[in-house]
Amino acid sequence: MTTESTISTPEKLPQNAERIMGAAIRLFAQKGYAATSVREIVQEAQVTNPMLYYYFDNKETLFERTLNHLMRYRHENVAAIVQSSVAFRSKLRALVELHFESLRENPYILQFIYAVLFGPRESRPDYDIRCEHDDTVDQVAEIFRQAQAASEFEPNTDDYKGLADRFIGLIGIELMRGLKTLEVLPESEAERYLDEMTGPDAVENLVDFFLNGAGRAR
Amino acid sequence: MTTESTISTPEKLPQNAERIMGAAIRLFAQKGYAATSVREIVQEAQVTNPMLYYYFDNKETLFERTLNHLMRYRHENVAAIVQSSVAFRSKLRALVELHFESLRENPYILQFIYAVLFGPRESRPDYDIRCEHDDTVDQVAEIFRQAQAASEFEPNTDDYKGLADRFIGLIGIELMRGLKTLEVLPESEAERYLDEMTGPDAVENLVDFFLNGAGRAR
Amino acid sequence: MTTESTISTPEKLPQNAERIMGAAIRLFAQKGYAATSVREIVQEAQVTNPMLYYYFDNKETLFERTLNHLMRYRHENVAAIVQSSVAFRSKLRALVELHFESLRENPYILQFIYAVLFGPRESRPDYDIRCEHDDTVDQVAEIFRQAQAASEFEPNTDDYKGLADRFIGLIGIELMRGLKTLEVLPESEAERYLDEMTGPDAVENLVDFFLNGAGRAR
Amino acid sequence: MTTESTISTPEKLPQNAERIMGAAIRLFAQKGYAATSVREIVQEAQVTNPMLYYYFDNKETLFERTLNHLMRYRHENVAAIVQSSVAFRSKLRALVELHFESLRENPYILQFIYAVLFGPRESRPDYDIRCEHDDTVDQVAEIFRQAQAASEFEPNTDDYKGLADRFIGLIGIELMRGLKTLEVLPESEAERYLDEMTGPDAVENLVDFFLNGAGRAR
DNA sequence: CATGAATGAGGGTTCATTCAT
DNA sequence: CATGAATGAACCCTCATTCAT
Numbered sequence: 025m026t027t028e029s030t031i032s033t034p035e036k037l038p039q040n041a042e043r044i045m046g047a048a049i050r051l052f053a054q055k056g057y058a059a060t061s062v063r064e065i066v067q068e069a070q071v072t073n074p075m076l077y078y079y080f081d082n083k084e085t086l087f088e089r090t091l092n093h094l095m096r097y098r099h100e101n102v103a104a105i106v107q108s109s110v111a112f113r114s115k116l117r118a119l120v121e122l123h124f125e126s127l128r129e130n131p132y133i134l135q136f137i138y139a140v141l142f143g144p145r146e147s148r149p150d151y152d153i154r155c156e157h158d159d160t161v162d163q164v165a166e167i168f169r170q171a172q173a174a175s176e177f178e179p180n181t182d183d184y185k186g187l188a189d190r191f192i193g194l195i196g197i198e199l200m201r202g203l204k205t206l207e208v209l210p211e212s213e214a215e216r217y218l219d220e221m222t223g224p225d226a227v228e229n230l231v232d233f234f235l236n237g238a239g240r241a242r
Numbered sequence: 243m244t245t246e247s248t249i250s251t252p253e254k255l256p257q258n259a260e261r262i263m264g265a266a267i268r269l270f271a272q273k274g275y276a277a278t279s280v281r282e283i284v285q286e287a288q289v290t291n292p293m294l295y296y297y298f299d300n301k302e303t304l305f306e307r308t309l310n311h312l313m314r315y316r317h318e319n320v321a322a323i324v325q326s327s328v329a330f331r332s333k334l335r336a337l338v339e340l341h342f343e344s345l346r347e348n349p350y351i352l353q354f355i356y357a358v359l360f361g362p363r364e365s366r367p368d369y370d371i372r373c374e375h376d377d378t379v380d381q382v383a384e385i386f387r388q389a390q391a392a393s394e395f396e397p398n399t400d401d402y403k404g405l406a407d408r409f410i411g412l413i414g415i416e417l418m419r420g421l422k423t424l425e426v427l428p429e430s431e432a433e434r435y436l437d438e439m440t441g442p443d444a445v446e447n448l449v450d451f452f453l454n455g456a457g458r459a460r
Numbered sequence: 461m462t463t464e465s466t467i468s469t470p471e472k473l474p475q476n477a478e479r480i481m482g483a484a485i486r487l488f489a490q491k492g493y494a495a496t497s498v499r500e501i502v503q504e505a506q507v508t509n510p511m512l513y514y515y516f517d518n519k520e521t522l523f524e525r526t527l528n529h530l531m532r533y534r535h536e537n538v539a540a541i542v543q544s545s546v547a548f549r550s551k552l553r554a555l556v557e558l559h560f561e562s563l564r565e566n567p568y569i570l571q572f573i574y575a576v577l578f579g580p581r582e583s584r585p586d587y588d589i590r591c592e593h594d595d596t597v598d599q600v601a602e603i604f605r606q607a608q609a610a611s612e613f614e615p616n617t618d619d620y621k622g623l624a625d626r627f628i629g630l631i632g633i634e635l636m637r638g639l640k641t642l643e644v645l646p647e648s649e650a651e652r653y654l655d656e657m658t659g660p661d662a663v664e665n666l667v668d669f670f671l672n673g674a675g676r677a678r
Numbered sequence: 679m680t681t682e683s684t685i686s687t688p689e690k691l692p693q694n695a696e697r698i699m700g701a702a703i704r705l706f707a708q709k710g711y712a713a714t715s716v717r718e719i720v721q722e723a724q725v726t727n728p729m730l731y732y733y734f735d736n737k738e739t740l741f742e743r744t745l746n747h748l749m750r751y752r753h754e755n756v757a758a759i760v761q762s763s764v765a766f767r768s769k770l771r772a773l774v775e776l777h778f779e780s781l782r783e784n785p786y787i788l789q790f791i792y793a794v795l796f797g798p799r800e801s802r803p804d805y806d807i808r809c810e811h812d813d814t815v816d817q818v819a820e821i822f823r824q825a826q827a828a829s830e831f832e833p834n835t836d837d838y839k840g841l842a843d844r845f846i847g848l849i850g851i852e853l854m855r856g857l858k859t860l861e862v863l864p865e866s867e868a869e870r871y872l873d874e875m876t877g878p879d880a881v882e883n884l885v886d887f888f889l890n891g892a893g894r895a896r
Numbered sequence: 897c898a899t900g901a902a903t904g905a906g907g908g909t910t911c912a913t914t915c916a917t
Numbered sequence: 918c919a920t921g922a923a924t925g926a927a928c929c930c931t932c933a934t935t936c937a938t
Contacts, residue, residue, distance in 0.1 A: 040897085056365035059276035062933060072899055074935080083933065113459050135362065142360035142418055144353065145425060147274035154422050171459075179457035180450070187456050193415030197408060200360055204372050207363060232398070237455030238405050239397035241331050241389075258922085280908055290924055292910075297922095301908065476918085492801035494713035498912055508920055510914080519912065549895050571798065578796035578854055580789065581861060583710035590858050607895075615893035616886070623892050629851030633844060636796055640808050643799060668834070673891030674841050675833035677767050677825075694901085716929060726903055731930065733901095 041079040043069040048090045053135035057087055057148035084149040091140060094133055095156045098126075099163075106163050112171035116191070116231045119164065123195050124222035127202055134199055141196075164188035191234055198230060259297040261287040266308045271353035275305055275366035302367040309358060312351055313374045316344075317381075324381050330389035334409070334449045337382065341413050342440035345420055352417055359414075382406035409452055416448060477515040479505040484526045489571035493523055493584035520585040527576060530569055531592045534562075535599075542599050548607035552627070552667045555600065559631050560658035563638055570635055577632075600624035627670055634666060695733040697723040702744045707789035711741055711802035738803040745794060748787055749810045752780075753817075760817050766825035770845070770885045773818065777849050778876035781856055788853050795850075818842035845888055852884060 037045065047069035051060040062083050066073050080086035105118045126134055140153050165184040171177035179187060202221050206214055220226070255263065265287035269278040280301050284291050298304035323336045345352055358371050383406040389395035397405060420439050424432055438444070473481065483505035487496040498519050502509050516522035541554045562570055576589050601620040607613035615623060638657050642650055656662070691699065701723035705714040716737050720727050734740035759772045781788055794807050819842040825831035833841060856875050860868055874880070 038897090052362075054362055054364050056274065056276060056362040058274055059362070059365040061931080063931085073933095074899070075897080077934070078897070138360055139362045142356055143362075144270075144272055144274040144277070144357050146272050147277040147365075154426075168456075175460070177457060177459050180454060181447075181457075189419060190412065190415060190451065191456070194408065194411065196415075197411035201407060208372075229399075233408065233455065235455045235457065235459050236398060237451065237453045238386075238409070239395060239399075239453065241395050241453050242393070256922085279906080281906085291908095292924065293922085295909065474918090488798075490798055490800050492710060492712060492798040494710055495798070495801040497910080499910085509912095510920070511918080513913070514918070574796055575798050578792055580706075580708055580710040580713070580793050580797075582708050583713040583801075590862075604892075611896070613893060613895050616890060617883075617893075625855060626848065626851060626887065627892070629848065630844065632851070633847030637843060644808075665835075669844065669891065671891045671893065671895050672834060673887065673889045674822075674845070675831060675835075675889065677831050677889050678829070692901085715927080717927085727929095728903065728931075729901085737929065 038079070040069075040071050040075055043071055044076055044079060044086070045090050045093065048086055049094070049130075049136055050132050052087065052090065053132035053139065056139055056143065057083075087149050088151055091136070091151055091153065094137060095153070098137070099156070099160060102160055102163050106167055112167070112174070112176035113231065115167050115171075116234070117227050119191070120195055120227045120230050123199055124227065127199055128218055128222055131203055131206060135203055138196060138200060138203075161185060161188045161192060164192060194230060194234055198226075256297065258287075258289050258293050261289055262294055262297060262304070263308050263311065266304055267312070267348075267354055268350045270305065270308065271350035271357065274357055274361065275301075305367050306369055309354070309369055309371065312355060313371070316355070317374070317378060320378055320381050324385055330385070330392070330394035331449065333385050333389075334452070335445050337409070338413055338416075338445045338448050341417055342445065345417055346436055346440055349421055349424060353421055356414060356418060356421075379403060379406045379410060382410060412448060412452055416444075474515070476505075476507050476511055479507055480512055480515060480522070481526050481529065484522055485530070485566075485572055486568045488523065488526065489568035489575065492575055492579065493519075523585050524587055527572070527587055527589065530573060531589070534573070535592070535596060538596055538599050542603055548603070548610075548612040549667065551603050551607075552670065553663050555627070556631055556634075556663045556666050559635055560663065563635055564654055564658055567639055567642060571639055574632060574636060574639075597621060597624045597628060600628060630666060630670055634662075692733065694723075694725050694729050697725055698730055698733060698740070699744050699747065702740055703748070703784075703790055704786045706741065706744065707786035707793065710793055710797065711737075741803050742805055745790070745805055745807065748791060749807070752791070753810070753814060756814055756817050760821055766821070766828070766830035767885065769821050769825075770888065771881050773845070774849055774881045774884050777853055778881065781853055782872055782876055785857055785860060789857055792850060792854060792857075815839060815842045815846060818846060848884060848888055852880075 044065065047065050048060075051065055051068060055064075062073065062076060065086075066076050069076075076083075076086065080089060101122055102119065105115055105122065108115065108118070110118070123134070137153075140148065140151070141157060162185070165188040168177060168179060168184045168187050172179060181187065198221075202218070205217065205221075209217055262283065265283050266278075269283055269286060273282075280294060281291065283304075284294055294301075294304065298307060319340055320337065323333055323340065326333065326336070328336070341352070355371075358366065358369065359375060380403070383402040386395060386397060386402040386405050390397060399405065416439075420436070423435065423439075427435055480501065483501050484496075487501055487504060491500075498509070498512060501522075502512050505512075512519075512522065516525060537558055538555065541551055541558065544551065544554070546554070559570070573589075576584065576587070577593060598621070601624040604613060604615060604620040604623050608615060617623065634657075638654070641653065641657075645653055698719065701719050702714075705719055705722060709718075716727065716730060719737075719740075720730055730737075730740065734743060755776055756773065759769055759776065762769065762772070764772070777788070791807075794802065794805065795811060816839070819838040822831060822833060822838040822841050826833060835841065852875075856872070859871065859875075863871055
């Protein structure tokens with residue numbers, strides 16, 4: 025029932041290139057593009073400076089290819105969920121779990137993506153992440169469309185894209201809260217916190233909120 | 243019915259300091275802290291370089307004081323709403339309108355704040371914005387508590403803080419979408435777009451979604 | 461018998477100018493001309509910045525007038541000793557005591573002067589301290605000349621200026637050692653150290669060494 | 679009989695590092711640490727700015743390593759003299775000659791060292807040159823101890839360290855006088871002056887003065 | 897593939913000094 | 918006399934990048 029965490033065809037790279045990209049993810053996530061220096065990246069990757077320019081043309085390209093790598097990974101995983109033949113609610117759950125899983129596995133990835141999504145555009149190369157993001161939104165919107173067609177879902181609006189945006193947004197809110205909390209949490213308590221905030225109850229709770237809202241107002 | 247946009251006690255600064263802070267808001271919002279150079283700021287402010295160091299001790303302090311300035315402004319406006327004696331739903335609407343108004347008046351401010359909230363922490367001075375943000379969340383949570391006590395609100399959960407977080411988060415999602423759209427919209431269409439996305443219907447729609455959710459799932 | 465420490469006609473200055481000069485002495489002594497900023501001086505003097513430019517034309521002039529002030533003071537005190545009608549040996553003792561007294565009273569003054577005498581010339585305004593210093597050497601040389609004429613002194617050489625240079629130099633060595641030791645000594649032990657290193661025995665010892673040398677070599 | 683001027687183990691540096699250090703010696707000697715800018719150093723060394731930071735971490739480290747380099751050189755040469763098996767007086771002569779030789783070879787080195795020794799401490803990085811200097815003093819003191827033990831020397835005091843301090847001090851006085859004179863002497867007369875002031879007679883004269891003092895006082 | 901060495905441009909910051917009041 | 922505000926030039930240092938080997 026849970027989404028598998030198999031990374032889909034992560035395009036095999038030479039070991040050094042892999043190290044560089046790994047370091048780039050961590051550092052771009054923690055410090056952002058502008059505040060991360062090439063020197064830091066190669067140091068973290070334990071690689072000499074010109075190696076970076078050999079495998080990636082420059083800092084900008086490294087950023088783009090790294091981001092592409094991560095986005096494609098997410099895109100494919102979302103696609104798998106959309107196309108899976110499970111019930112509507114299960115798909116929503118699966119989407120939430122996909123992101124929670126990602127948070128548990130490598131928080132840097134999410135931090136990176138959200139920093140790009142919400143951070144200032146001119147602080148980094150002009151990567152059209154909104155476009156990529158919109159793709160994902162469209163994918164998710166398709167879930168709602170199908171669900172309504174199959175009478176599995178009776179939406180309060182017919183703006184499927186708006187719904188998708190808000191659903192993904194709600195997931196993002198949850199993740200950001202988790203990330204920020206993890207940053208200030210002692211190592212010892214991190215795991216328990218993660219287990220709780222990404223557990224089945226939390227998933228269910230989020231889906232419930234999305235479907236039913238906060239409550240009745242008089 | 244709408245919240246007034248009166249800026250509360252904007253602490254009078256010398257003209258040049260004002261110019262610097264204004265430029266800082268715009269540039270930090272557009273490019274982030276790390277990618278914005280002091281030289282750019284003083285150029286945008288049409289002020290000589292040492293002036294920045296005369297009024298603010300350094301780039302870091304300028305950032306902190308600027309952010310403080312903006313957060314206090316928001317905090318006070320939210321406080322006014324919380325303490326106002328209007329109906330529950332009206333308070334929610336007022337909160338949404340406050341942010342929409344801010345978007346219309348000076349989008350840079352929101353961009354700035356959200357960049358700090360969601361951007362990588364190490365890309366800027368260590369400002370505890372999460373703490374400030376939590377204050378706001380607590381304020382909003384108080385709204386829910388009071389509403390339930392007054393039987394104006396029948397929540398699906400008793401986690402008021404969670405509700406507040408999600409409500410503010412939903413507003414943020416809406417704002418981010420608006421900001422990103424504005425960035426790519428031609429000047430000519432910007433105003434109409436803004437009017438629509440921040441109009442009364444949009445406010446109502448957002449509050450509705452928050453209270454009632456996406457719809458019924460079978 | 462000891463030289464009086466009366467400062468001879470210190471040219472009455474307005475209070476603020478006095479404060480500035482005092483701060484300048486301390487700071488130039490501790491950090492040198494180049495490493496001392498005008499801001500530091502006015503801060504130490506608790507005076508506003510333009511005051512310095514009102515009383516002294518600029519940093520350079522402040523330096524020159526300050527140094528002049530100190531040199532003239534020394535020059536006059538040495539002159540008094542040279543012209544006094546005491547025995548040869550007493551004059552030598554008086555010269556040593558004059559410097560030791562100065563060390564006790566205000567070590568900054570000596571530090572200042574020696575820094576200028578021995579420090580790199582281009583690190584400060586082109587003040588001909590060598591010339592001033594030579595004046596003092598000539599004064600002291602006169603002591604030897606008179607002493608020999610009066611058969612009070614039977615020198616091993618007739619290079620009076622060389623003798624004077626070495627005598628003053630030996631005093632300087634002693635002072636430098638004292639200054640450097642004071643720098644690393646805890647406040648509590650400073651006074652006792654000073655008392656001992658500038659006491660009558662020390663004076664006698666130094667004069668003895670100058671006259672008789674280190675000892676006999678076979 | 680004269681000490682050889684062979685530079686002992688000058689630790690091989692890359693050519694550019696060597697140029698930088700050479701320029702640093704000249705400039706720090708002439709202008710002091712504070713008044714010497716990094717730009718001047720790299721210009722004098724005919725090297726680009728970042729090169730300095732490549733080989734030395736920063737201006738401060740450059741200063742420390744340069745000073746260390748020079749002090750070690752002196753220390754080793756003094757050690758060679760102390761351990762040599764020549765007569766007491768010859769050792770003293772050798773010490774004088776060592777410094778005179780250094781003055782002839784590269785006056786900047788001595789200027790540098792003396793500026794650090796006597797200049798204001800806070801005008802430069804906190805290098806414990808006094809400690810290094812004390813080492814040298816201790817080395818020289820050992821000469822006196824050995825000479826007395828061998829009945830080659832009958833000192834007027836048993837404060838060997840005091841004697842060493844004064845002996846080195848006297849050499850310093852002589853050198854400072856030479857340096858200051860050279861500064862104002864036309865190029866054409868410099869060499870003759872140097873030859874005279876560092877010639878065998880001068881050496882003998884200085885040693886004589888140290889041992890026998892200025893003369894008899896009645 | 898891999899490296900040590902090198903560079904032009906620009907980073908944040910502080911300098912001595914002066915203006916208008 | 919005295920001040921707060923202002924300035925052009927220079928400070929030390931680091932950036933992303935590339936060269937020759």
